[in-house]
Amino acid sequence: MTRHLHLNAFLMSTGHHEASWRLPESNPVANTDVAHYQNLARIAERGKFDSIFFADSPVLFGDVGRRPAGSLEPTVLLTAIAAATSKIGLIATASTTYNDPFNLARRFASVDHVSGGRAGWNVVTTAGPDAALNFNLADQPAHAERYDRAAEFLEVAFKLWDSWEDDATLADKEAGVWGDNAKVHPIDHVGRHFQVRGPLNLPRSPQGYPLIVQAGSSEDGKGLAARYSEAVFTAQQTLEDAQAFYKDLKARTAALGRDPNGVKILPGIVPVIGGTVEEALRLERELDELIKPEYARDQLARTLRLKPEDLPLDQQLPADLPDEDEIEGAKSRYTLIVTLARREKLTVRELIGRLGGGRGHRTFSGTPEQVADAIQEWFDADAADGFNIMPAVLPSGLEVFTDQVVPILQRRGLFRTEYTGSTLRDHYGLARPVRSGGSLEAPESLQAATA
Numbered sequence: 001m002t003r004h005l006h007l008n009a010f011l012m013s014t015g016h017h018e019a020s021w022r023l024p025e026s027n028p029v030a031n032t033d034v035a036h037y038q039n040l041a042r043i044a045e046r047g048k049f050d051s052i053f054f055a056d057s058p059v060l061f062g063d064v065g066r067r068p069a070g071s072l073e074p075t076v077l078l079t080a081i082a083a084a085t086s087k088i089g090l091i092a093t094a095s096t097t098y099n100d101p102f103n104l105a106r107r108f109a110s111v112d113h114v115s116g117g118r119a120g121w122n123v124v125t126t127a128g129p130d131a132a133l134n135f136n137l138a139d140q141p142a143h144a145e146r147y148d149r150a151a152e153f154l155e156v157a158f159k160l161w162d163s164w165e166d167d168a169t170l171a172d173k174e175a176g177v178w179g180d181n182a183k184v185h186p187i188d189h190v191g192r193h194f195q196v197r198g199p200l201n202l203p204r205s206p207q208g209y210p211l212i213v214q215a216g217s218s219e220d221g222k223g224l225a226a227r228y229s230e231a232v233f234t235a236q237q238t239l240e241d242a243q244a245f246y247k248d249l250k251a252r253t254a255a256l257g258r259d260p261n262g263v264k265i266l267p268g269i270v271p272v273i274g275g276t277v278e279e280a281l282r283l284e285r286e287l288d289e290l291i292k293p294e295y296a297r298d299q300l301a302r303t304l305r306l307k308p309e310d311l312p313l314d315q316q317l318p319a320d321l322p323d324e325d326e327i328e329g330a331k332s333r334y335t336l337i338v339t340l341a342r343r344e345k346l347t348v349r350e351l352i353g354r355l356g357g358g359r360g361h362r363t364f365s366g367t368p369e370q371v372a373d374a375i376q377e378w379f380d381a382d383a384a385d386g387f388n389i390m391p392a393v394l395p396s397g398l399e400v401f402t403d404q405v406v407p408i409l410q411r412r413g414l415f416r417t418e419y420t421g422s423t424l425r426d427h428y429g430l431a432r433p434v435r436s437g438g439s440l441e442a443p444e445s446l447q448a449a450t451a
């Protein structure tokens, strides 16, 4: 089976570089401008991307002085984007720790109805203590507890999406019968975290389920991804690390009886593209020089559970840092940052520059040809099924990728020249789960999840 590259546009206000909002071209209040996001989605659709994606956390992070702060609730934003596009997939993040299954299952099924089958859900447990304070808690639930809840949350969501059979709606005007009660099922879920009777108060959506995306990379994170996810986002700094993650996750998926091709692995890349290498590096330097180190050092201190004064800008990280298993936040991101700093002997200032561009995702500055080579190298080396494209500056970074890198990938036969389907599942080459006659024929890629 020919493998095709998958491209997801990870959209974030004026771009992933934390100082992008300071460029003359940038709209500093793009983070709440729906027309900005509709324009970005149209650019990505012109580039035949599989999907666009919004991260999210139910908390206002850190210091509003540093970069555009606050974000539109992403499923609401997706409905506005759905109205402005017709093909591109629409993926939003929502937390299993700070939501309930009934409302969230309904919300994503609604996005799927509104978009004609283009909804995807990035399932997160929300790492970090701050969000907990917005939801009657004094601290974040333990890492393992968050993932245990997430697994049950997904079980309930699948049951709710399956509570209507595909042919439950009759709309028989003659007989005056709208629906068939025998095809709408309570779910009567009773579990450790949730009791949900069901059925969902919404007919089955065009895709049956939204595409299930996950982004954890710890043992718990990979366990959840192997059982339930169909696309996995990950931050990987080196080809070797990416190959190891790819091999491990595919093996875990197969060990659960799922089709490993049913899980698409997309590492992030923050491309800074110039007509020449010098031009690309100049743009990278211009952005890095706009970073105010004190903001970034505060955030780095929080991640490393240190005080800012423990991190002198022109010295390397302190020798004694906590082990990953002491971290209750985003375990794998913590390890990635510390490993990056140690491996490349980065000073705090240098590390801040690297993180300012992509928060631990791989950054790559070069010409369109070199960016295409970097993508093809990992794709050919079984380190990725596709990429999370994270333009440093938006919209210009997405435009130049769409107009100058995508054509190279298309000429090399790596990427679609036209959409061949209309749903998000079609774009990722994943079957639609069918629910009829009381039975569920889940696609092999999801069988373990819905067993």
Ligand SMILES: Cc1cc2nc3c(=O)[nH]c(=O)nc-3n(C[C@H](O)[C@H](O)[C@H](O)COP(=O)(O)O)c2cc1C
Pocket (backbone or CB within 6 Å): 054, 055, 056, 057, 093, 123, 124, 125, 126, 127, 143, 215, 216, 217, 218, 219, 220, 221, 222, 233, 234, 235, 268, 329, 330, 331, 332, 333, 388
């Ligand atoms: C591309 C990408 C996007 C992410 N988006 C979010 C997000 O929107 N909200 C969130 O709480 N976590 C987000 N995360 C973090 C993951 O959900 C997770 O907390 C992190 O990868 C650490 O997972 P681990 O504790 O299993 O190692 C994202 C991670 C990646 C790689």
